[in-house]
Every structure is written in C-alpha cells, then in structure tokens.
Amino acid sequence: MSLRATRTRTAVASAGVLGLTLALAACGGGSDSDDTSANAPKTDCSQFSQYGDLKGKTVTVFTGIVTPEDKAYTDSYKPFEECTGVTIKYEGDKSFETQVLVRAKAGNAPDIAIVPQPGLLAQLVATGNAKEAPAEVAANVDKFWGKDWKAYGTVDGKFYAAPSGASIKSLVWYSPKEFKDNGYQVPKTLDELYALSDKIAASGKKPWCAGISSGEATGWPVTDWMEDMMLRLNGPETYDKWVKHEIPFNSPESAAALDEAGKILKNDKYVNGGLGDVKSIATTTFQDAGLPILDGTCSLHRQASFYAANWPKNTKVAEDGDVFAFYLPGKDTSSKPLLGGGEFNLAFADRPEVKAFQTYLSTDTWANIKVSVSQGWVSANKGLDASKLTSPVDKLAAQLLQDQNAVFRFDGSDMMPGAVGSNAFWKQSTSWITGQSTKQTVDNIEAAWPK
Amino acid sequence: MSTTSAPLTSTPPIAPGAPAATKAKRKLTSPWASLIAVVIAVLWTLPTFGLAISSLRPERQIKTTGWWTFFTDPQVTLDNYREVLDVENGEGLGSFFVNSFVITIPSVLIPLCLASLAAYAFAWIRFRGRDLLFIVIFALQIVPIQVTLIPLLTLYVDAGIAGQFWTLWLSHSTFALPLAIFLLHNFMKEIPAGLLEAARVDGAGHVQIFFKVLLPLLTPALAAFGIFQFLWVWNDLLVALTFAGGGPDTAPITVALANLSGTRGTAWHLLSAGAFVSIIVPVAIFLLLQRYFVRGLLAGGLKG
Numbered sequence: 001m002s003l004r005a006t007r008t009r010t011a012v013a014s015a016g017v018l019g020l021t022l023a024l025a026a027c028g029g030g031s032d033s034d035d036t037s038a039n040a041p042k043t044d045c046s047q048f049s050q051y052g053d054l055k056g057k058t059v060t061v062f063t064g065i066v067t068p069e070d071k072a073y074t075d076s077y078k079p080f081e082e083c084t085g086v087t088i089k090y091e092g093d094k095s096f097e098t099q100v101l102v103r104a105k106a107g108n109a110p111d112i113a114i115v116p117q118p119g120l121l122a123q124l125v126a127t128g129n130a131k132e133a134p135a136e137v138a139a140n141v142d143k144f145w146g147k148d149w150k151a152y153g154t155v156d157g158k159f160y161a162a163p164s165g166a167s168i169k170s171l172v173w174y175s176p177k178e179f180k181d182n183g184y185q186v187p188k189t190l191d192e193l194y195a196l197s198d199k200i201a202a203s204g205k206k207p208w209c210a211g212i213s214s215g216e217a218t219g220w221p222v223t224d225w226m227e228d229m230m231l232r233l234n235g236p237e238t239y240d241k242w243v244k245h246e247i248p249f250n251s252p253e254s255a256a257a258l259d260e261a262g263k264i265l266k267n268d269k270y271v272n273g274g275l276g277d278v279k280s281i282a283t284t285t286f287q288d289a290g291l292p293i294l295d296g297t298c299s300l301h302r303q304a305s306f307y308a309a310n311w312p313k314n315t316k317v318a319e320d321g322d323v324f325a326f327y328l329p330g331k332d333t334s335s336k337p338l339l340g341g342g343e344f345n346l347a348f349a350d351r352p353e354v355k356a357f358q359t360y361l362s363t364d365t366w367a368n369i370k371v372s373v374s375q376g377w378v379s380a381n382k383g384l385d386a387s388k389l390t391s392p393v394d395k396l397a398a399q400l401l402q403d404q405n406a407v408f409r410f411d412g413s414d415m416m417p418g419a420v421g422s423n424a425f426w427k428q429s430t431s432w433i434t435g436q437s438t439k440q441t442v443d444n445i446e447a448a449w450p451k
Numbered sequence: 452m453s454t455t456s457a458p459l460t461s462t463p464p465i466a467p468g469a470p471a472a473t474k475a476k477r478k479l480t481s482p483w484a485s486l487i488a489v490v491i492a493v494l495w496t497l498p499t500f501g502l503a504i505s506s507l508r509p510e511r512q513i514k515t516t517g518w519w520t521f522f523t524d525p526q527v528t529l530d531n532y533r534e535v536l537d538v539e540n541g542e543g544l545g546s547f548f549v550n551s552f553v554i555t556i557p558s559v560l561i562p563l564c565l566a567s568l569a570a571y572a573f574a575w576i577r578f579r580g581r582d583l584l585f586i587v588i589f590a591l592q593i594v595p596i597q598v599t600l601i602p603l604l605t606l607y608v609d610a611g612i613a614g615q616f617w618t619l620w621l622s623h624s625t626f627a628l629p630l631a632i633f634l635l636h637n638f639m640k641e642i643p644a645g646l647l648e649a650a651r652v653d654g655a656g657h658v659q660i661f662f663k664v665l666l667p668l669l670t671p672a673l674a675a676f677g678i679f680q681f682l683w684v685w686n687d688l689l690v691a692l693t694f695a696g697g698g699p700d701t702a703p704i705t706v707a708l709a710n711l712s713g714t715r716g717t718a719w720h721l722l723s724a725g726a727f728v729s730i731i732v733p734v735a736i737f738l739l740l741q742r743y744f745v746r747g748l749l750a751g752g753l754k755g
Contacts, residue, residue: 064714065712065714066710066714067542067710067711067713067714067718068713068718069713069714091698092710093692093706093710093713094709094710094714095692095709099692099693102600102601102604102693103604105601105605106601106604106607106608107605107608107609108604108606108607108608108613110615142687238568287717306715309715309717310715310717312511
C-alpha cells in the first residue's frame with residue numbers, strides 16, 4: 001500500500017515538475033551568473049624563469065578551501081603552470097582537517113597542504129612526513145612577512161610553512177548611512193566604543209547584535225570576543241602565555257577579558273538588536289546575526305572580514321554603502337592589537353617541482369596575482385599591492401595587516417589543545433551567554449585543559 | 452507468497468481456523484488500516500516533499516522563509532539545478548554522478564559474486580574447520596570500519612593504488628562480504644537438501660548445482676542484497692572521503708554534496724537541489740526493483 005501510494009505520488013510529482021519545467025522554459029531568459037574571475041591575468045613568463053622547466057611534472061595541493069573560493073586559487077596557479085609546464089592538481093575538501101591527518105599518517109599525504117591552523121600544522125609535522133621549507137621560501141618569508149607570522153609557521157625551532165592568506169577578526173560591522181545620519185563617529189578607543197554604544201542605547205535602540213549558533217561549533221564567536229579583549233586588556237605577551245597555558249585559564253587576566261566581553265554581550269541594554277534578549281545570542285546563527293543592521297534594528301556587529309560574503313547579494317559593502325566595518329579599537333589609540341587567522345603552505349615532498357611551487361606561493365608575485373583574481377582574500381605579504389584590491393573590506397584588512405603599529409595575533413582557540421579550543425571553550429562560552437557566571441566559566445575551561 | 456507480498460505496514464494476527472488470505476484481505480482493506488497507512492506515508496514523505504519544493508525556490512526565499520510559504524507565495528526557478536549541474540560556472544555535479552556509478556557497480560558485483568560462491572561452500576560443501584571459519588567471517592561484522600581506515604590506506608599506498616577507483620572497489624567489497632556471505636548462506640541453507648541430492652544423482656557436480664539449481668532460486672536474495680549494497684555504496688561518504696579524496700577524478704557525488712555549501716556554509720541553498728540530483732538513482736533503483744526487495748526480505752528463496 002505504502003509502496004503503491006509512493007508510486008502514485010511520484011507520478012503526480014513528476015507531472016508537476018514537468019509542468020513547471022515547461023512553464024519555465026517558456027519564460028526563457030538565461031540568467032547566467034556573473035563570472036568575475038574569467039579575466040585571468042596576462043602571463044609574463046620572465047618572472048618564472050628561475051623555476052626552470054618542469055614539464056610533465058605534477059604537484060598536488062590539498063586544502064579545506066572549496067567552492068566558490070577555490071576558483072581563485074586555481075586561477076592564480078595558472079601563470080605558474082603555463083610558464084613552467086607543471087600541472088597543479090587542486091583538491092578541496094571541507095573535511096580537510098581530519099582527512100589530511102589520516103593521509104599524512106597513512107603515507108598518502110599531498111605534496112602541499114594549505115593548513116588553516118598552527119595547531120594542526122604542529123600535528124602534521126609530528127607525523128614525521130612533513131618537510132622543512134627550502135631556503136628560498138624562508139628567505140621570502142623573512143622578506144615579505146613579519147616575525148610573528150614566521151613564528152606561526154615554525155615548529156620546534158624549524159621553519160616549515162610559509163603563510164598564505166590572512167583574515168582579520170577584529171572588525172565591527174556597521175551601517176555607514178546610520179552613522180552619517182546620526183552624526184556618530186567611528187570610535188578610536190574602547191571607551192569611545194562604549195560611549196557610542198550608550199549613545200545609541202539612549203536613543204531607544206539596542207546597539208549590538210550577536211549570534212553564536214553554528215552547529216557543533218556553537219560558541220566560537222564568543223571565543224573571538226574574549227581573545228580580542230584579552231589582547232586589548234593584557235597585551236600580546238600575556239596573550240601568548242595564556243594561549244600556551246603558561247598562565248591558567250582562570251587567571252585574573254583571563255576572567256577580566258571575559259568580563260570585558262560581557263560588558264557588551266551580557267548587557268541587556270546593548271543586546272540583542274533586532275533579535276531578542278541576551279539569551280537569543282545563543283540561538284541565533286552567526287550567519288544571520290549581523291543581518292539586522294540592514295533592517296536598521298541593530299547598529300554594531302563584531303565579526304571577521306569573511307562576513308562580507310554573508311551579506312545578501314545586492315548589499316553594497318563599502319565606506320559609503322549599506323554596510324562596512326571598522327577596526328575594533330584598542331584600549332588607547334597607540335596600541336593596535338589585531339586578531340586574525342591565516343593559512344600556511346606545508347609541503348610533504350621535496351621534489352624540485354614541489355619546492356619551486358612552494359617558493360612561488362611565498363612570493364609577492366603570487367600574492368598580487370591571487371588578489372587580482374579573487375574577492376574577499378588578502379595576505380599579510382608586505383609585497384602585496386593594496387591598490388590592486390577591489391573590495392573595500394579587503395582594502396581595510398590589507399591596511400590593518402600592513403600597518404607597522406599593528407601587532408598580529410593568531411586566533412587563540414585554534415592553537416589551544418582540541419579538548420579546549422574546539423570543545424570546552426565553545427561549550428562553556430555558550431553556557432556563559434545563557435547565564436553561567438564568568439568565574440564558573442573560566443574555572444570549567446581550566447579544568448578541561450589536558451594535563 | 453501471495454498472502455504476504457502485500458503491505459508491511461500492517462500485519463494483523465491471523466486467527467486460527469479462518470482462511471488466512473480472506474482474513475488478511477478483510478483486515479487490510481479496513482478503512483482504519485488504510486487511514487493509518489496513508490498518515491504514515493504522508494508523514495514519511497513530507498520532509499522529502501519539502502526538500503523538493505525548496506530545491507525549486509529562489510535563493511533568497513530559501514534563506515529567509517520555510518518551504519511551506521511556497522503555497523502562499525509560489526516562486527519557481529530552476530537556477531539551483533542550473534548552478535549545481537553547470538560545468539562552466541556551477542558545481543558540475545554531472546562528473547561526480549558518473550564517478551558514483553563507476554564506484555558503485557563493481558562494488559555491488561564483486562561482493563555478490565564472491566559471497567554467493569563462498570556461501571555455497573559454507574552451506575553445502577563439507578570441509579575441515581568449516582564452522583569455525585564461518586564464525587570467524589561472521590564475527591568480522593563487528594569490526595567497525597573506522598578502525599580499519601588508516602591501516603587499509605597504508606596498504607593501498609604501499610600497493611601503489613592510492614587515489615584510484617580500486618581502493619573504493621576493494622574497500623566496499625571487503626566491508627560488504629561478511630554480511631553478504633552470512634545472508635546468502637542462510638538463504639541457501641533453507642533450500643531442501645533433496646533438491647541438491649536429486650541433482651547430484653543426475654550427475655551434476657558442484658559447478659552445475661550452483662549455476663543450474665541454486666542460482667535461479669537465489670535470484671530474489673541476490674537482488675535484495677544487491678539493492679542494499681547499492682544504496683549503501685551510493686550513499687557512502689566516509690570510505691570515499693578517506694580513499695578517493697575530494698579530487699574530481701574519483702570522488703563520488705556524496706563528497707561533492709558535502710562540499711556544495713561552500714567553505715563557510717554560505718551556499719547552503721544549493722543543497723536541496725544537489726540532494727535531489729543525488730537521490731534520483733537510489734529512488735529509480737528502488738522503484739524498479741521493489742518487487743525483489745520485498746520478496747527477498749520475506750522469502751527464503753524456496754518459492755523464488
């Protein structure tokens with residue numbers, strides 16, 4: 001009976017679909033999606049002569065970067081492929097972080113892995129299959145990146161992986177139009193930020209919106225908040241100690257940082273604009289959390305630069321557009337701590353073509369080709385020509401990354417042990433939002449730290 | 452057979468004395484039973500139906516409202532399907548679809564051939580240690596495939612076949628064999644020994660008995676297991692992810708589906724369309740072979 005019923009329903013459904021198809025075909029009108037990356041850069045092979053002739057060779061790249069960002073990567077490899085004759089096999093997989101470990105352990109590692117976390121990098125090096133970076137790469141990194149970046153690609157004093165892309169997390173999204181209409185100024189210090197929040201709150205509107213729901217990873221946006229505050233209140237040196245667990249997670253500095261984030265996130269007057277009360281933070285997905293800015297029910301939303309891709313298609317993301325971002329200010333104007341993330345190119349082979357490709361990826365040439373074919377991508381490479389960036393947010397991110405006064409620190413939860421960084425920290429942060437005290441929260445996370 | 456080939460949704464107890472067929476028919480045509488069956492069928496199909504409607508709605512609609520708003524505000528587009536299938540600007544699921552077939556068909560045929568031969572040996576050939584060996588094979592079922600992944604991959608790397616279809620064919624066959632042998636062995640055991648003895652008296656050897664006597668009787672069982680295996684392999688993600696990777700040369704459609712929503716999950720509106728492309732084949736197989744499916748589940752092969 002149920003089977004027969006299914007069959008009838010299928011017939012009805014397929015008839016319906018057929019009808020719709022016909023109707024659509026009649027309407028016609030091929031609305032092809034715009035192809036932004038079709039205009040591949042012109043190839044000038046002279047800058048590739050140092051790599052020699054690599055005809056017939058293949059280099060495999062394995063990464064967690066999938067569609068649509070993957071196209072820009074493969075496009076940026078094309079000049080190298082054309083000039084040296086090598087074939088780059090790009091393989092993107094969202095479960096990269098587990099699969100790359102499986103492959104490295106089984107001896108089936110890719111030639112190059114684009115690793116998004118220093119912690120994972122260390123794990124991969126520990127498998128014993130990773131290769132140290134060649135001298136050319138090290139020289140390029142010394143030339144184009146700051147010491148802090150090189151340190152993140154270094155494991156046990158040996159330099160393995162050159163940085164690739166970078167993203168900035170210390171950003172606050174806002175509506176430039178609202179700021180202009182009401183005469184609000186982009187704050188330059190934390191105190192100015194609170195003053196601005198009070199001012200907006202006084203006008204009867206909740207200034208901040210936030211959301212931390214993200215499936216299994218629910219809670220991670222709070223970890224970013226706390227890390228940002230840790231950097232601002234206690235400085236980068238204490239931050240490093242905190243990440244390495246040289247000071248305990250329930251130290252006074254750490255509790256103060258969480259309390260500082262709580263000044264906004266757990267303040268009923270400040271949150272949750274357009275979404276509800278404080279507890280609604282826990283149930284709102286991070287993707288949706290900033291959208292009330294477009295409706296005018298929320299003014300400020302702290303989220304990383306990649307959030308730019310999350311606005312609906314017709315939103316103008318620019319200094320004079322619908323939404324834009326400003327730098328989450330430091331305690332005073334002189335300090336510029338910058339929280340972010342990035343990827344690193346780790347090699348598992350030392351064949352000449354792999355070395356050559358690895359070197360190419362560490363040059364300013366690659367960084368500039370890459371930005372010319374992509375959107376929403378920047379690098380901390382100092383050779384990056386910021387004028388080539390088309391998107392205003394990318395420009396802002398590049399400016400911040402290249403700022404001489406900026407002190408870059410990697411997302412701490414990505415570097416903590418898995419039991420904390422991708423478990424207790426997330427879960428306890430979520431409990432903290434829904435009412436758990438700061439002390440209880442930091443104590444619980446400290447207790448979860450592997451002994 | 453005829454009494455039981457009807458619905459699985461309600462199997463009323465048959466009172467002793469009354470002719471079972473009549474009784475069953477009367478019970479089954481009762482309006483209440485029909486109603487319950489319809490309700491279950493509707494509840495069961497509702498999510499799939501919602502998915503089907505979602506796949507036809509424009510991106511913004513999918514992301515802002517539920518599929519049921521379709522009835523008050525019907526907006527239909529094939530953009531999602533276009534984006535999922537388009538090779539130039541879209542995801543190009545088509546080639547992954549082909550990969551899925553290339554992976555699945557041998558992964559069904561290999562264990563079926565091996566398992567039916569092995570099952571015959573276990574059921575009808577006497578040899579030393581037969582029972583022990585059978586128990587060992589049966590016990591292999593309790594080995595979780597997760598613990599075998601890294602050792603197997605290491606073996607494949609050593610054999611120089613990593614990243615090829617062979618890894619998937621071999622893995623799926625290996626994982627399927629214990630259950631396949633066990634099931635087919637049980638089907639074969641149910642065939643009366645007299646049938647085989649008669650064949651033997653007529654001068655048939657093992658090969659002839661297997662092909663001429665047993666195989667025709669086994670068809671429903673083979674078909675049933677074949678469908679099961681087909682669905683498992685088609686829907687498998689873990690094995691494909693570990694051995695074939697995400698490269699477009701060998702990855703099946705499940706791997707492509709898992710990556711469809713984009714690096715940060717912003718393109719999830721494509722998932723419903725992608726899912727529908729992927730389930731076409733299992734649904735078609737099921738509808739075509741459902742007769743065998745039910746028969747194979749219920750019968751021991753005796754009546755074929």
